[in-house]
Amino acid sequence: MSTYLCHIPTQQERPTRAALEVLTHVRTLARRDGARLAACVLHPEADRFVEALKPYGVDQVYLVKHPVLDRHLNAPVLAALAAVFRAAQPTLMALPSTESVKDVLGALAARVGAAALPDVSAFDTGASVTATRPVMAARVLADTEASTQPVLVSVRAGTYTAQPAESPTEPEVVEVPLDFDTATLRATLREVITGATGQVDLSEADIIVAAGRGVRDEAGKQLVEELARELGAAIGASRAAIEAGLFPASLQIGQTGKVVSPTLYIAVGISGAIQHVAGMAGSKVIVAINKDPDAPIFNIATYGIVGDLYQILPLLLEEIRRIKAES
Secondary structure (H helix, E strand, C coil): CCEEEEECCEECCEECHHHHHHHHHHHHHHHHHCCEEEEEEECCCHHHHHHHHHHHCCCEEEEECCHHHHCCCHHHHHHHHHHHHHHHCCCEEEEECCHHHHHHHHHHHHHHCCEEEEEECEEECCCCEEEEEEECCCCEEEEEEECCCCEEEEECCCCCCCCCCCCCCCCEEEECCCCCCHHHCCCCCCCCCCCCCCCCCHHHCCEEEEECCCCCCHHHHHHHHHHHHHHCCEEEECHHHHHCCCCCHHHEECCCCECCCCCEEEEECCCCCHHHHCCCCCCCEEEEEECCCCCHHHHCCCEEEECCHHHHHHHHHHHHHHHHHHC
């Protein structure tokens, strides 16, 4: 029986949403193809995450527990993934397309002798693994194929919807030993800089309020922050807003920033340059607020509001607060 394996990164003591999205799709493929569904977790206390995977119909969970996996370092993560791959012998390994996965995907493919289909927006199995990849800043969708096995596929967040299985499972748990000498590390991680306490993480957010060049001062920034707070949303920004010094670089969305796919994306003062659109075009619903009626963002927006954000956001905030007070 073939094995389809999913890598499950964790964040804030739970599997990431992107990982569960990929796992849900791979489960559908595995059930259709008669394959075993497996997942792997890399964490010093990896067994704590088994319970969270049971609702998703996993047949096997591979655990790699080592202190060096407490924080992401490429060398030990690569070694751990390769160890799991050798233990599971999958024909397909799917991973969420995160920054950390992008760091190691090519090296992992070379180490285990697999084909690699990176950063796909859809994929399927059959006689071969086929996938759709956004290229040229997402202006073109390319159909690609891996005609040999095994295959590694990294999947953009938001491509699929995370759904528990109809019946939970009691998976077989397999511990994979990792023989890694920390003295051989040539790179060290000194500090992890995170967002402010309570701030919603962009990669996990269902709602994002993103600021662009039109947010030109501290007053505009405060309006964006108020809207995000009222909606329980994450805050993002275009490159122009970052370069203006209003938002930290960690919040940049776009070709050179993060790729996000929330349920609701509110673009405030964003013109819609292709470099930014490449990072958010997969959003389910896009609301654009811009005073330029010819702004390119309106070409992809689900709903558009033409007007000055400094006039529109206070009215929007007032209405949201009224609705919340009545509910």
